[in-house]
Amino acid sequence: MKRLVPIWITAIVGVVLIVANFLPGARSWGEEATTWFGIIAAVAFVLGGGSLLKVHLKKISDRNSGWAYSLIVLGTFSATLAVGLFKIGVSPNPAFPDVPWSGDVQGQGTPFWWVYEYVFKPLTATMFAMLAFYIASAAFRAFRAKNFEAVLLLGTAFIILLGRTFAGYFLTSWIPVDGPFSGLRIEEMSVYIMQVFNTAGNRAIIIGIALGIASTSLKILMGLDRSYLGGGD
Amino acid sequence: MNLIDRMANIDRRWIFLMMGLAVGIPIIVIGLTGRTLPEKATPLAQAAFDVLDDLEPGSKILMAWDFDPASEGELGPMATSFINQCARKGHKMYFIALWPVGAQMIRSSTSRVIGGYYPELVYGEDWVDLGFKAGNEAVIKTIVTDFEQYFPTDARGTAVGSIPMMSGISSLADFDAIVNASAGYPGSKEWVLYAATPLKMPLVIGCTGVQAPQMYPYVPIQVQGLLGAIKGAAEYESIVNNWVREDRMRETLETGGVPDAQAETLAAGFLADPGAAETWTTGAEAASMSPAAKTDLITLATEPTPGIFLEAQRRMGPQLVAHLLMIGLIIAGNVVFFATRRRGGAR
Numbered sequence: 132m133k134r135l136v137p138i139w140i141t142a143i144v145g146v147v148l149i150v151a152n153f154l155p156g157a158r159s160w161g162e163e164a165t166t167w168f169g170i171i172a173a174v175a176f177v178l179g180g181g182s183l184l185k186v187h188l189k190k191i192s193d194r195n196s197g198w199a200y201s202l203i204v205l206g207t208f209s210a211t212l213a214v215g216l217f218k219i220g221v222s223p224n225p226a227f228p229d230v231p232w233s234g235d236v237q238g239q240g241t242p243f244w245w246v247y248e249y250v251f252k253p254l255t256a257t258m259f260a261m262l263a264f265y266i267a268s269a270a271f272r273a274f275r276a277k278n279f280e281a282v283l284l285l286g287t288a289f290i291i292l293l294g295r296t297f298a299g300y301f302l303t304s305w306i307p308v309d310g311p312f313s314g315l316r317i318e319e320m321s322v323y324i325m326q327v328f329n330t331a332g333n334r335a336i337i338i339g340i341a342l343g344i345a346s347t348s349l350k351i352l353m354g355l356d357r358s359y360l361g362g363g364d
Numbered sequence: 365m366n367l368i369d370r371m372a373n374i375d376r377r378w379i380f381l382m383m384g385l386a387v388g389i390p391i392i393v394i395g396l397t398g399r400t401l402p403e404k405a406t407p408l409a410q411a412a413f414d415v416l417d418d419l420e421p422g423s424k425i426l427m428a429w430d431f432d433p434a435s436e437g438e439l440g441p442m443a444t445s446f447i448n449q450c451a452r453k454g455h456k457m458y459f460i461a462l463w464p465v466g467a468q469m470i471r472s473s474t475s476r477v478i479g480g481y482y483p484e485l486v487y488g489e490d491w492v493d494l495g496f497k498a499g500n501e502a503v504i505k506t507i508v509t510d511f512e513q514y515f516p517t518d519a520r521g522t523a524v525g526s527i528p529m530m531s532g533i534s535s536l537a538d539f540d541a542i543v544n545a546s547a548g549y550p551g552s553k554e555w556v557l558y559a560a561t562p563l564k565m566p567l568v569i570g571c572t573g574v575q576a577p578q579m580y581p582y583v584p585i586q587v588q589g590l591l592g593a594i595k596g597a598a599e600y601e602s603i604v605n606n607w608v609r610e611d612r613m614r615e616t617l618e619t620g621g622v623p624d625a626q627a628e629t630l631a632a633g634f635l636a637d638p639g640a641a642e643t644w645t646t647g648a649e650a651a652s653m654s655p656a657a658k659t660d661l662i663t664l665a666t667e668p669t670p671g672i673f674l675e676a677q678r679r680m681g682p683q684l685v686a687h688l689l690m691i692g693l694i695i696a697g698n699v700v701f702f703a704t705r706r707r708g709g710a711r
Contacts, residue, residue: 158509165506166513169499176498235520237467239475247468252433259434263686267383268376271693275701285694292691295595296684297401322406325580325592334581 138354145352183208207250214242287324294321368703371696379693386689390681398668400677401684409599412568412589413449413607415541419566421454423540424533428555429473432465435547435572441676442570442597443469443545445604447477448673450543452608456529457491458539460515462503462550467496467519469545476672488518488527495519500550504558508536541566548572552579556586570597594683597676605669610635613664620653620661634665641665 144164151161187201213219220242221234236243276282293299299317306316313319350356394400416425427446431439450457459470470493478485485491494515497503503514511533517523524530532538536559544567546552552569556579560567568589571579576592583590591600610631617627634641642665644650645658653661671678 162506162509165502168502169497169506169514172499172502237471237519247465251465252436252468255432255434256436259437263387264380264383267686267690267693268379270690271374271379271697272376274694274697276698285698288694289691292687295593296687297680298684298688300404318404318406325577326583329577330580330583333578337581 134357134360137360138357141359142352142354145348180208180212211243211246214246219243287328290317290320290324293317294324368700372700372704382689382693383686386685387682390685391678394678394681400674401680403598403602403677403680405599405603406596408583408590408592409596409603411584412570412591412596412600413603415566415568415588416446416449416453416455416543417607419453419455419540423455424529424538425450425455425457426536426539426542427457427459427470428462428542428544428546429459429466429469430462430551431469431545431547431572432463433469436469437679438572438594438597439545439547439570440469440473441594441601441679442591443473444477444672444675445597445601446543446545446568446570447473448481448608449604451478451482451485451490452611458494458529458533459492460494461496462500462554463547464496464498467493470495470519480672481670488522489529492527492529493519494524501554501558504536504550504554508559508563511535511538536565537563539565541568543568543570545570546572546575548575551575552587556582561586570600594676594679598680601673601676605673606635608673609664609669613641613661616657616661616664617653620650620657622649622652634661638665 144167147157147160147164151157151159151164184205187205190201191198191205215236218232218234218236218241221232221236221238223229223231224233224235227233235241237247238244274281274285274288276285290299293302294317299321303316303318306312308316314323347356351359419425427450429443447457459474461467461470463469474491474493478491487493495518497514499506499514506514512524515524518527524533536542542555542560542565544552544555546555546569552571552575555567555569559565566588567586568591569579569587570591571593573593576590576596579587579590579592591597613634614627614631617630618624622630630644634644642662645653645661650658
């Protein structure tokens with residue numbers, strides 16, 4: 132029963148969405164299913180929060196390595212949730228001064244805005260910015276011209292790296308723009324690589340993925356692929 | 365220990381330091397001098413501009429801000445320029461987000477651009493913030509046929525029925541174009557697959573560098589304009605800045621009594637040679653213009669572009685030095701690799 136119900140839900144909704152796509156009369160069925168998905172997606176946030184609590188509380192109670200980080204996660208999660216959910220420090224909306232919770236929780240100057248502006252924003256930006264340092268280290272240690280394919284890859288990387296900056300324009304600016312060799316200007320080669328080689332390769336990958344998705348989806352709808360239910364079945 | 369051995373065993377913190385300097389020094393230099401590197405627009409950036417420019421003023425543009433602070437460095441300047449162009453052109457802007465923090469991105473970019481440079485735009489009449497909705501591509505699939513189902517109110521809780529610019533909007537098909545700034549899923553690909561393609565609607569995308577290669581296959585039929593990473597943002601920003609300056613000068617000239625065709629030619633000339641504006645105002649051709657209009661024209665021609673509209677071009681400086689460092693490091697790494705291999709070392 133635990134497996135049968137999800138399999139039937141998946142199969143019915145999947146078939147409904149396919150039929151709705153091909154039969155104009157059944158279009159409203161698809162819209163109904165999509166609305167349900169929206170409700171489930173919103174509820175998934177609650178489920179996600181519950182899952183986060185479960186995982187980290189277990190880690191703390193078992194004193195697993197790094198349990199202190201879990202404590203920080205739960206502390207910041209609870210504090211942010213409370214500040215946002217209970218609209219702590221939010222002034223009432225001027226249009227409804229007698230309604231204490233009518234104010235905008237995300238408005239400038241509110242505690243929730245402060246958490247976003249001065250905690251969340253700098254932290255996520257820092258995480259992303261740190262990539263530059265690790266890529267630089269990887270560039271020195273990993274990008275080796277070990278064989279012909281690697282040489283091609285490195286050559287392409289150099290053209291793109293230069294072509295995406297003023298250096299690309301500057302280095303080959305002596306080649307006339309309207310001349311027969313204009314295609315050898317680095318910025319032109321960069322565009323050509325992205326629009327021709329990259330597009331060709333990516334289209335092939337996209338078509339392959341689409342066929343794979345269609346095949347996997349059919350197997351899921353027919354109940355042959357149950358891996359999404361977990362449990363190694 | 366010779367040089368090759370030292371390089372082979374270099375502490376990676378030295379590399380981190382080099383990258384820090386490669387990014388930090390240009391930021392400081394550009395900050396002090398205010399100078400940016402020139403940008404030559406590629407056809408894709410020009411196409412992104414043309415899509416929005418070809419639409420009649422007052423067109424309805426859906427602006428989907430699907431990114432977060434992590435990618436703000438790349439996408440923030442694009443968002444700024446998109447708003448700048450649409451606001452100047454007089455388009456109606458409808459902001460939505462499929463990412464939870466996209467709502468904050470909308471607030472940030474609208475308050476900086478509209479609040480700072482287009483205060484005459486009225487909320488609810490010229491632009492509206494519809495906020496974030498959970499559901500990823502399901503949101504797109506639903507609003508293709510029923511917009512109000514997912515957006516019964518705006519981000520401030522006002523019912524869409526009482527927002528003037530929402531009248532006549534019942535589905536995504538009622539919009540004239542979609543502009544999407546995207547950092548991943550859900551984002552550009554979903555807008556292509558579930559909105560722009562079935563509705564045959566113009567779509568302009570600004571995306572991160574890692575996403576851009578995946579979006580090229582959709583150009584030019586499904587995606588009409590594509591801005592990839594900070595380079596695309598800088599090119600587009602440069603086009604928009606020039607157009608805004610030229611358009612404002614043209615408007616000032618026309619208001620001052622200069623015939624339309626001549627005003628356009630003059631504005632283009634002053635954009636190329638700002639000093640010519642002052643000379644022209646002393647001539648007989650400018651006799652019909654009031655002293656205040658002449659001063660306005662000279663100011664428009666010569667005033668520096670506000671920093672907020674130069675963010676992408678400023679970031680091209682650090683990108684240039686960082687890319688050169690990367691190339692240098694790859695070459696150095698390979699020199700070490702081949703030298704070590706020649707000596708029989710296995711690395």
